[in-house]
Amino acid sequence: MESKEKLLDQLAQAVVDMDTEAVEAKSKEVIEAGIPAFEAIATGLSVGMKRVGEMWSRMEIFMPEVMGSVDTYYAGMKLLKPQIKVSEHATYEATVIMGTIWGDIHSVGKDVAIPVFEGENFRVIDLGLDVSVEKYVAAVNEYHPEFVGLGTYMSETFLHVEALVEEFKAKGIRDKVFIICGGPAVDSEYAKKMGADDAWNDAWEAVAGMKQLLKQKRG
Amino acid sequence: MSEIVDRWVEKCIKLPNIGKMTHADRMRKAFELEDPDMVPVAIETDEWQIVYAGYDFFETWNDVDKVTDAVLKTWYDLRQDVIWPYFCPSHVLDPILTPEQRKTCYDLRDGKSYVVFHEPTKDLDEIIKVFESKPWVKYGLGRLGSHYIPHFDQTLEFQKKMNNTVPTVLGVANPSNIVEWVVGVENFLRWSVSEPKAKVHYYLQLATDFCLATAESCRPYAEAGVDYVCVFGGARTWGPRQFEEFGLYDRIFADKIASIFKYPFHHICGQNLPLAMDMLATMPYPAIQYDESMRQLGWSWAQWCEWVARLNKGIACAMNAPTTQAMAYKSIDHNRRMIQEFIEHTTPHTTAVIMPGCEISVGTPLENVKAAIDATREYGQYPQCKTAAEQIWTEESFQESRKKLTKNLPQWAYNYRKDPKLIK
Numbered sequence: 001m002e003s004k005e006k007l008l009d010q011l012a013q014a015v016v017d018m019d020t021e022a023v024e025a026k027s028k029e030v031i032e033a034g035i036p037a038f039e040a041i042a043t044g045l046s047v048g049m050k051r052v053g054e055m056w057s058r059m060e061i062f063m064p065e066v067m068g069s070v071d072t073y074y075a076g077m078k079l080l081k082p083q084i085k086v087s088e089h090a091t092y093e094a095t096v097i098m099g100t101i102w103g104d105i106h107s108v109g110k111d112v113a114i115p116v117f118e119g120e121n122f123r124v125i126d127l128g129l130d131v132s133v134e135k136y137v138a139a140v141n142e143y144h145p146e147f148v149g150l151g152t153y154m155s156e157t158f159l160h161v162e163a164l165v166e167e168f169k170a171k172g173i174r175d176k177v178f179i180i181c182g183g184p185a186v187d188s189e190y191a192k193k194m195g196a197d198d199a200w201n202d203a204w205e206a207v208a209g210m211k212q213l214l215k216q217k218r219g
Numbered sequence: 220m221s222e223i224v225d226r227w228v229e230k231c232i233k234l235p236n237i238g239k240m241t242h243a244d245r246m247r248k249a250f251e252l253e254d255p256d257m258v259p260v261a262i263e264t265d266e267w268q269i270v271y272a273g274y275d276f277f278e279t280w281n282d283v284d285k286v287t288d289a290v291l292k293t294w295y296d297l298r299q300d301v302i303w304p305y306f307c308p309s310h311v312l313d314p315i316l317t318p319e320q321r322k323t324c325y326d327l328r329d330g331k332s333y334v335v336f337h338e339p340t341k342d343l344d345e346i347i348k349v350f351e352s353k354p355w356v357k358y359g360l361g362r363l364g365s366h367y368i369p370h371f372d373q374t375l376e377f378q379k380k381m382n383n384t385v386p387t388v389l390g391v392a393n394p395s396n397i398v399e400w401v402v403g404v405e406n407f408l409r410w411s412v413s414e415p416k417a418k419v420h421y422y423l424q425l426a427t428d429f430c431l432a433t434a435e436s437c438r439p440y441a442e443a444g445v446d447y448v449c450v451f452g453g454a455r456t457w458g459p460r461q462f463e464e465f466g467l468y469d470r471i472f473a474d475k476i477a478s479i480f481k482y483p484f485h486h487i488c489g490q491n492l493p494l495a496m497d498m499l500a501t502m503p504y505p506a507i508q509y510d511e512s513m514r515q516l517g518w519s520w521a522q523w524c525e526w527v528a529r530l531n532k533g534i535a536c537a538m539n540a541p542t543t544q545a546m547a548y549k550s551i552d553h554n555r556r557m558i559q560e561f562i563e564h565t566t567p568h569t570t571a572v573i574m575p576g577c578e579i580s581v582g583t584p585l586e587n588v589k590a591a592i593d594a595t596r597e598y599g600q601y602p603q604c605k606t607a608a609e610q611i612w613t614e615e616s617f618q619e620s621r622k623k624l625t626k627n628l629p630q631w632a633y634n635y636r637k638d639p640k641l642i643k
Contacts (some may be wrong), residue, residue: 018412018413020413056515057515058515059513059515059516061458062456062457062458062459062460062461062492063408063456063457063458064408064409064411064412064456064457064458064460064461065412065458065460067405067408067409067412068409068412068413071409071413103328103332103333103335104335105335105336105337105338105403106403106404106405107403107405108404108405108408108456111405130335154333154580155543155544155546155547155548155580155582155583156332156333156547156580156581156582157333158544158547158548159547159548159580159582184489184490185543185544187544187548187549190548190549193548201514202514
């Protein structure tokens with residue numbers, strides 16, 4: 001049996017290498033070794049996604065490889081997530097509901113952001129693509145998240161943020177959540193002008209920004 | 220003969236030139252890498268025109284005259300240097316759909332928003348079967364045949380009746396665009412790293428055959444006086460590995476389209492890789508419509524524009540600015556500054572056309588569009604624009620940067636570069 005550290009490092013590296021077979025094999029070994037699933041995700045799979053982020057920032061890998069790593073991450077999650085014990089759930093940093101805003105059917109950014117957020121201890125509820133404002137409102141009422149994440153991949157649909165903010169105000173839920181935007185078409189300054197809290201170009205930048213927002217709120 | 224075209228020709232035929240050249244001459248000069256009187260402006264207005272002209276997508280969906288009316292009204296009001304016919308997702312997708320799929324594929328929502336479409340499949344085996352079965356042979360071209368072609372014919376009729384003083388731009392998709400677009404780009408990206416390469420190549424080959432046949436079917440347009448073709452490119456988020464493995468199909472298509480049309484230009488929107496820019500500079504396109512740089516580079520807008528311009532010196536006209544995001548929601552001053560920087564950091568090295576990296580959004584304010592055109596006319600005067608700004612890169616620093624950032628250029632692109640005759 002490999003040492004725990006070595007096993008988790010191999011799990012992380014399998015994500016970087018987009019090696020689904022390896023990630024599945026290592027996830028099974030983790031379970032058999034009795035390593036807590038939450039720990040395996042946080043210090044194995046998610047460390048892999050962090051390395052992917054670093055390589056992305058250094059332009060060593062590009063979107064196809066990032067997508068490959070995301071899929072490998074999910075292959076590991078499929079095995080590890082059911083093993084998370086109830087007591088481990090208490091450690092979530094915050095809850096994020098995420099979706100691609102209505103009128104937009106792109107999912108690249110959201111698909112990458114979800115594992116990165118999960119890796120940073122955020123609980124993510126994925127609402128899918130082309131999500132209507134009504135669906136966002138219903139999800140806020142159901143899950144009571146700290147964040148509402150809007151994937152907007154075209155400048156056209158980025159402009160929908162303003163309508164969503166207005167609807168949230170009308171429903172009395174605007175001040176209960178941070179509204180954040182992500183995607184290549186977003187702009188922080190204009191997102192704030194439309195009433196959102198912030199916007200970031202990639203998932204790793206978003207994590208830092210979200211933690212900052214939480215810190216400001218929690219003092 | 221079209222009544223709607225004749226009505227607009229009557230209004231437009233006696234319009235005086237803007238500047239010292241006709242729109243057509245200005246564009247031609249830029250594409251021939253010669254100095255025009257001023258930088259041409261050709262903002263891709265696309266579906267924005269429909270809403271600008273007071274129509275919506277419900278009423279224009281089956282009414283070609285209204286679409287043409289919107290496009291010609293937009294040209295008359297803005298006096299850009301080209302006419303942009305309206306190119307809709309259905310014009311690309313319909314040929315590969317069954318009649319039943321065509322009925323349910325598009326969602327016009329409130330009629331004033333972007334036309335949303337649903338991919339026919341997100342499965343590689345399924346999409347291969349679709350291309351193998353050639354639905355376009357069995358079911359015809361759908362809205363490409365019933366809508367885009369008649370609309371384009373009307374804009375060409377306008378071009379001719381205007382004595383070819385303003386060119387119309389034909390739109391075609393290239394293989395990488397088709398293979399990504401019809402299944403959702405994220406799915407193709409996944410397959411490029413997870414599926415057997417032979418299978419992905421086969422899919423690309425089928426799409427390339429389709430694109431080459433499309434290009435060939437457009438040949439009569441070249442003979443009828445259409446010079447400008449916008450090649451809507453995919454591969455916008457590919458990295459060096461994908462370009463090396465799968466990039467050659469776009470090159471094959473580029474050769475084909477360049478053998479038919481005089482001025483095809485490549486459209487690559489998104490955050491562009493320097494390597495992709497270098498690769499495109501080896502293709503037989505006289506112009507490139509590009510977009511922002513990868514944010515990881517940390518470059519300023521002017522720095523990026525100058526880098527691309529230096530790269531294309533003696534090779535291609537550089538077309539950009541402002542970004543479609545800036546057009547949609549930034550201030551007039553911001554848009555003017557982007558245009559000024561683009562012009563003043565491009566024209567010292569190659570010719571420039573104001574053409575944001577993608578089509579502008581339906582929600583783009585009219586005042587931003589007008590301001591962009593005005594700024595082009597103001598900052599784009601030759602020869603002043605060529606010496607108006609101090610340049611950021613030196614030839615040495617540019618070459619050093621290029622060497623570093625494009626070292627993984629695909630082998631096939633190097634092969635083309637070895638023979639300069641193949642570049643032009």
